[in-house]
Amino acid sequence: MSVNSGRHCLSKIFQPVTIVSKTANLGRQDVTSKSQRLMLELGIIQQAVPGCFHFLPLGMKSLEKLIRIVDSEMLKIEGQKVMFPGLIDSKLWKTSGRLEDSSELFQLKDRHNHDYLLSPTHEEVASELISRLGHISYKHYPLRLYQITVKYRDELKPRFGLMRGREFLMKDMYSFDTDVHSARKTYEEVCQCYDSIFKKIGVGFLKVLGTSGTMGGNLSHEYHYLAHVGEDRILLCQNCNYLANVQLSGSCKCPKCGEQTKLDIKNSIEVGHTFFLGVKYSKSLKAHFLSKNAKPEVLQMGSYGMGLSRLIAASVEVLSTEQEMRWPDSLAPYNIVILPPKAGSKEEAKTKNIAEKLYVALEGQIEGLKDNVLLDDRLSLTLGRRFLDAKRVGYRYIVVINKRAADVVPLFEFNDIKTNTRLYLSENELLTYIKDNTVF
Amino acid sequence: MSVNSGRHCLSKIFQPVTIVSKTANLGRQDVTSKSQRLMLELGIIQQAVPGCFHFLPLGMKSLEKLIRIVDSEMLKIEGQKVMFPGLIDSKLWKTSGRLEDSSELFQLKDRHNHDYLLSPTHEEVASELISRLGHISYKHYPLRLYQITVKYRDELKPRFGLMRGREFLMKDMYSFDTDVHSARKTYEEVCQCYDSIFKKIGVGFLKVLGTSGTMGGNLSHEYHYLAHVGEDRILLCQNCNYLANVQLSGSCKCPKCGEQTKLDIKNSIEVGHTFFLGVKYSKSLKAHFLSKNAKPEVLQMGSYGMGLSRLIAASVEVLSTEQEMRWPDSLAPYNIVILPPKAGSKEEAKTKNIAEKLYVALEGQIEGLKDNVLLDDRLSLTLGRRFLDAKRVGYRYIVVINKRAADVVPLFEFNDIKTNTRLYLSENELLTYIKDNTVF
Numbered sequence: 001m002s003v004n005s006g007r008h009c010l011s012k013i014f015q016p017v018t019i020v021s022k023t024a025n026l027g028r029q030d031v032t033s034k035s036q037r038l039m040l041e042l043g044i045i046q047q048a049v050p051g052c053f054h055f056l057p058l059g060m061k062s063l064e065k066l067i068r069i070v071d072s073e074m075l076k077i078e079g080q081k082v083m084f085p086g087l088i089d090s091k092l093w094k095t096s097g098r099l100e101d102s103s104e105l106f107q108l109k110d111r112h113n114h115d116y117l118l119s120p121t122h123e124e125v126a127s128e129l130i131s132r133l134g135h136i137s138y139k140h141y142p143l144r145l146y147q148i149t150v151k152y153r154d155e156l157k158p159r160f161g162l163m164r165g166r167e168f169l170m171k172d173m174y175s176f177d178t179d180v181h182s183a184r185k186t187y188e189e190v191c192q193c194y195d196s197i198f199k200k201i202g203v204g205f206l207k208v209l210g211t212s213g214t215m216g217g218n219l220s221h222e223y224h225y226l227a228h229v230g231e232d233r234i235l236l237c238q239n240c241n242y243l244a245n246v247q248l249s250g251s252c253k254c255p256k257c258g259e260q261t262k263l264d265i266k267n268s269i270e271v272g273h274t275f276f277l278g279v280k281y282s283k284s285l286k287a288h289f290l291s292k293n294a295k296p297e298v299l300q301m302g303s304y305g306m307g308l309s310r311l312i313a314a315s316v317e318v319l320s321t322e323q324e325m326r327w328p329d330s331l332a333p334y335n336i337v338i339l340p341p342k343a344g345s346k347e348e349a350k351t352k353n354i355a356e357k358l359y360v361a362l363e364g365q366i367e368g369l370k371d372n373v374l375l376d377d378r379l380s381l382t383l384g385r386r387f388l389d390a391k392r393v394g395y396r397y398i399v400v401i402n403k404r405a406a407d408v409v410p411l412f413e414f415n416d417i418k419t420n421t422r423l424y425l426s427e428n429e430l431l432t433y434i435k436d437n438t439v440f
Numbered sequence: 441m442s443v444n445s446g447r448h449c450l451s452k453i454f455q456p457v458t459i460v461s462k463t464a465n466l467g468r469q470d471v472t473s474k475s476q477r478l479m480l481e482l483g484i485i486q487q488a489v490p491g492c493f494h495f496l497p498l499g500m501k502s503l504e505k506l507i508r509i510v511d512s513e514m515l516k517i518e519g520q521k522v523m524f525p526g527l528i529d530s531k532l533w534k535t536s537g538r539l540e541d542s543s544e545l546f547q548l549k550d551r552h553n554h555d556y557l558l559s560p561t562h563e564e565v566a567s568e569l570i571s572r573l574g575h576i577s578y579k580h581y582p583l584r585l586y587q588i589t590v591k592y593r594d595e596l597k598p599r600f601g602l603m604r605g606r607e608f609l610m611k612d613m614y615s616f617d618t619d620v621h622s623a624r625k626t627y628e629e630v631c632q633c634y635d636s637i638f639k640k641i642g643v644g645f646l647k648v649l650g651t652s653g654t655m656g657g658n659l660s661h662e663y664h665y666l667a668h669v670g671e672d673r674i675l676l677c678q679n680c681n682y683l684a685n686v687q688l689s690g691s692c693k694c695p696k697c698g699e700q701t702k703l704d705i706k707n708s709i710e711v712g713h714t715f716f717l718g719v720k721y722s723k724s725l726k727a728h729f730l731s732k733n734a735k736p737e738v739l740q741m742g743s744y745g746m747g748l749s750r751l752i753a754a755s756v757e758v759l760s761t762e763q764e765m766r767w768p769d770s771l772a773p774y775n776i777v778i779l780p781p782k783a784g785s786k787e788e789a790k791t792k793n794i795a796e797k798l799y800v801a802l803e804g805q806i807e808g809l810k811d812n813v814l815l816d817d818r819l820s821l822t823l824g825r826r827f828l829d830a831k832r833v834g835y836r837y838i839v840v841i842n843k844r845a846a847d848v849v850p851l852f853e854f855n856d857i858k859t860n861t862r863l864y865l866s867e868n869e870l871l872t873y874i875k876d877n878t879v880f
Contacts, residue, residue: 014520016573019580046569049556052525054569057585060521080454081500085492085607086526086590087546087558106527108548108558110606111594116489118527118548118558129486129494133456140459145497150526150590154551166550167525 007359008334010376014057015043018378018389033229035317036161038325042393044333051158051166055309058333058393062312063169065331067148069200070171070306077193079146079173084125086150090115092124096284106152106166118152123277123303126174127285130299135290138178141299142186146173148308160229162313163269169309175302176282178289183300187276190304191221194272197306198223202328202439203315208234209244210273217280217303223272225314230268238262269314270307277301316394325394326418329438334374336362336397336434337390343379350406358399358412358427365431368440391417397434447799448774450816454497455483458818458829473669475757476601478765482833484773491598491606495749498773498833502752503609505771507588509640510611510746517633519586519613524565526590530555532564536724546592546606558592563717563743566614567725570739575730578618581739582626586613588748600669602753603709609749615742616722618729623740627716630744631661634712637746638663642768642879643755648674649684650713657720657743663712665754670707678702709754710747717741756834765834766858769878774814776802776837776874777830783819790846798839798852798867805871808880831857837874 010018030050031037039045044059055063071081090107093099099117106118119125126145130136151170158166173190177183191207198205203225210222222245224234233246237254239262246265249255254263279298281287288296312331319326329335340355341347355375362373374395376386383400390398400413404424411424414433425433450458470490471477479485484499495503511521530547533539539557546558559565566585570576591610598606613630617623631647638645643665650662662685664674673686677694679702686705689695694703719738721727728736752771759766769775780795781787795815802813814835816826823840830838840853844864851864854873865873 012518014522014583014585016576019576046572048525048565048569049527049529052527054525055523057520057522060523063523064521078452080497081504082454082497083495083500083503083609085488085494087489087492087592087607089489103551106548106550108546110546111543111596125488129488132486136456136459143454145454152527156551167527169523 007356008371008374010337010374011378016046016056017041017043030159031161033160033163033313033317034320034322035163035313038320039161039313039316042325044325045162047161051155051164053162053165053167053309059312061333062327062331063308066201066308066311069330070148070197070308073193073197073200074146074171074173076196077144077189079144079193081147082145083147083149084119084122084129086118086152087116088119088122088125090117092128092285093117096124096127096281098124104153104155106154120151120153121170121303121305122147122172123174123281123301124285127281127287127301130176130282130287131285135288135296137290138292141176141178141289142182143176144173144186144190145175146171146304160313160317162309163229163317164231165309168307171306171308173302173304175304176287176289176299177302178291178297178299180278180300183276183278183302187219187274187302190302191274194223194274194304194306198272200330201311201315202330203318205271206234206236206243206268209248210275211245211247212275217275217277219276221274222270223306224268224270225318226266226268227314227317228267229317230270232268232270234266234268236264236266238264269310269317271311271314272306273304275303277303320394324392327394327396329396329440332372332394332396334395335369335372335438335440336399337374337376337395338399338401339376339383339386339390340379340401342382347401347403347406348379350403351401351410354405354410355401358401358430361427361431362434366434368438369434372440387415391415396438399430447796448811448814450777450814451818456486456496457481457483470599471601473600473603473753473757474760474762475603475753475765478760479601479753479756482765484765485602487601491595491604493602493605493607493749499752501773502767502771503748506641506748506751509770510588510637510748513633513637513640514586514611514613516636517584517629519584519633521587522585523587523589524559524562524569526558526592527556528559528562528565530557532568532725533557536564536567536721538564544593544595546594560591560593561610561743561745562587562612563614563721563741564725567721567727567741570616570722570727571725575728575736577730578732581616581618581729582622583616584613584626584630585615586611586744600671600753600757602749603669603757604671605749608747611746611748613742613744615744616727616729616739617742618731618737618739620718620740623716623718623742627659627714627742630742631714634663634714634744634746638712640770640879641751641755642770643758645711646674646676646683646708649688650715651685651687652715657715657717659716661714662710663746664708664710665758666706666708667754667757668707669757670709672708672710674706674708676704676706678704709750709757711751711754712746713744715743717743760834764832767834767836769836769880772812772834772836774835775809775812775878775880776839777814777816777835778839778841779816779823779826779830780819780841782822787841787843787846788819790843791841791850794845794850795841798841798870801867801871802874806874808878809874812880827855831855836878839870 210220239259240257242256404411650660679699680697682696838855844851
């Protein structure tokens with residue numbers, strides 16, 4: 001993120017909406033969701049080709065915040081970060097049987113005419129890595145490897161911007177255990193880790209029984225955000241609180257309590273999926289361990305996906321209005337924006353350095369605000385115009401430096417757009433408000 | 441990186457050399473350099489297919505250190521981090537003329553038979569992004585966008601492990617300026633930034649006049665590490681200190697002073713390359729800005745590459761012996777490893793908790809050691825065996841907890857493998873030594 005002598009200044013940020021007169025060229029693009037439109041219009045992303053997007057600086061900053069949350073939670077369950085290649089030998093997928101339904105796979109050949117695919121997921125790759133290392137003793141399991149890498153899927157109809165793209169950033173973890181009992185324990189731990197991640201993100205989510213789809217295995221859970229635009233449908237039984245993907249149950253009866261009337265079906269966006277795979281991949285790809293009896297045995301696997309680029313868009317989709325973006329505090333590109341008076345105004349003359357001083361106080365005294373305070377230094381624009389811009393981009397706290405900032409004890413117009421609150425606060429009061437009301 | 445109640449413990453790290461009896465299966469792999477062999481044998485990377493590698497946890501940790509260095513230096517020159525798609529519409533390269541020599545390009549079609557390539561570099565993509573945003577005012581330039589993403593090249597002969605792979609991690613920056621003067625200034629600033637990055641990494645480098653190759657443009661510099669295995673050749677004139685890629689000069693005469701005898705030619709590995717491109721891409725792809733006279737004019741571009749995965753391998757190549765890996769302090773997966781006594785030994789009984797206490801002191805009192813202290817808790821192995829392992833992996837500081845640690849004032853066997861020093865130091869002396877001798 002661009003900074004000017006240590007300050008993050010809006011004039012230095014490549015955000016097309018602030019620098020081109022018309023909004024970003026949406027003409028060529030097929031806009032199918034609110035979040036996609038807002039993120040394009042407000043310079044968070046830009047479409048390159050259908051289903052493939054540029055992350056512009058503000059989108060990138062949000063994405064890196066999400067990555068930090070994921071990394072810190074993965075660490076707590078002994079997840080070890082790795083990076084697998086994206087270019088995958090097709091024979092691995094032939095071995096697992098997944099090459100048969102390959103309509104969504106990008107496939108290519110190298111100069112030697114060898115077949116590759118751009119992997120949308122890495123169960124085969126992870127299994128083969130273990131396999132080629134030979135037989136590792138049971139003592140060294142469980143093993144939990146994860147990566148955060150770009151994945152590819154040749155969607156028939158890419159849509160909803162980052163939510164159903166052809167190129168997307170995904171966190172995927174693969175677990176290996178020596179027996180079913182241990183593997184189920186791992187599965188539970190990773191699910192708890194997912195709960196923690198989604199709680200940290202702070203957007204309301206549902207954890208439901210999932211369908212295994214083409215992944216296989218015999219147990220799965222899905223994490224969903226409720227949203228009209230969502231392509232999944234969730235069954236909620238008001239009688240017994242049963243929650244599941246509609247595909248699991250049909251839709252007219254609760255599979256748990258038999259209830260038929262108190263059923264809700266809601267559209268939702270899948271943002272995470274955990275699979276208990278058993279030996280589906282480890283068997284065919286020979287991911288074995290050496291047992292206590294010194295015999296090779298097949299490992300039990302789990303696979304755990306989280307669509308990071310999709311999560312950013314889904315959060316924006318859930319929280320935004322039609323005209324204004326909203327972010328969870330955890331993922332907002334900035335948490336607070338300071339608007340100094342317009343150049344040449346009498347307020348400007350009277351409040352010299354006050355914006356700077358507040359900036360330093362915020363960054364210095366609130367740990368979560370480090371690199372999260374933005375100065376809107378487009379001083380040729382009115383405060384009103386800049387206020388509307390900030391509100392539209394969805395910065396939660398907007399501080400306006402107006403004539404009250406020239407008081408003996410400077411007072412700041414403090415706006416909390418989440419609670420629709422406007423207050424005049426001293427610097428100390430402002431710091432306290434933020435500390436008390438923000439989960440970074 | 442895996443931790444155990446907040447400690448980084450070797451037993452919890454997926455490093456195949458420590459967990460399989462034979463070294464990683466090298467049989468199928470074509471080993472062509474020392475760094476490749478050492479990194480494979482010692483569980484830093486693993487080959488997936490020729491030219492495509494898994495980064496295992498220790499390799500990943502090193503890579504993330506390098507990324508942090510690059511990010512912090514890019515920030516200083518107002519580099520704004522973005523992420524461009526890897527899947528590129530082939531027509532962009534057709535427009536620039538680069539599709540004609542496409543032997544090293546991975547190309548593919550989507551389900552609609554549209555042509556794509558996996559981009560090895562993004563000059564066209566960056567130009568087209570600017571182009572499609574319409575005409576941005578001259579006031580908003582210069583603009584410096586960079587990304588750290590996976591790139592692809594269909595090498596005829598992938599070799600030297602990460603140094604010439606088909607899939608690699610690269611930092612690439614693209615600069616846009618409104619006139620040649622400003623663009624040259626940008627070019628100089630980015631070169632200085634590169635100098636800073638290479639100094640921070642700490643491996644001796646040469647900055648030489650470069651060849652523009654297929655990239656085009658009229659000025660370029662290359663950053664090289666000298667190494668026998670290097671595929672480039674550098675001309676050094678001992679008379680006038682002229683430095684250039686041999687391809688620039690032919691090899692028998694210094695182009696600057698005419699000297700013919702005092703010339704050295706050395707093999708080297710290119711680890712960075714800066715290009716002043718002028719309008720080569722911006723013209724054909726219509727990356728225009730709006731001038732003071734409100735007319736669209738072509739932007740001046742620069743492009744700046746740094747092969748991050750290659751840099752890791754090149755550093756190891758330069759610093760290692762045939763049998764033992766060595767890292768620059770800046771990129772070592774860990775800077776220090778602590779070896780507690782063998783389980784059941786009399787030293788163990790006498791030095792309870794001392795390793796833990798030292799671990800906490802190191803992490804707590806030396807900022808650069810946060811998450812950089814490793815505990816080799818494989819207590820069934822002798823200290824001697826674990827010392828050799830640590831030395832082979834190239835951890836610079838190895839602390840052995842032996843009987844002297846049971847003294848009234850505990851003394852630690854402190855080994856600095858860089859300087860081949862062995863000392864008995866108290867905790868305070870040890871902390872001081874590290875502070876005085878390490879650049880993190």
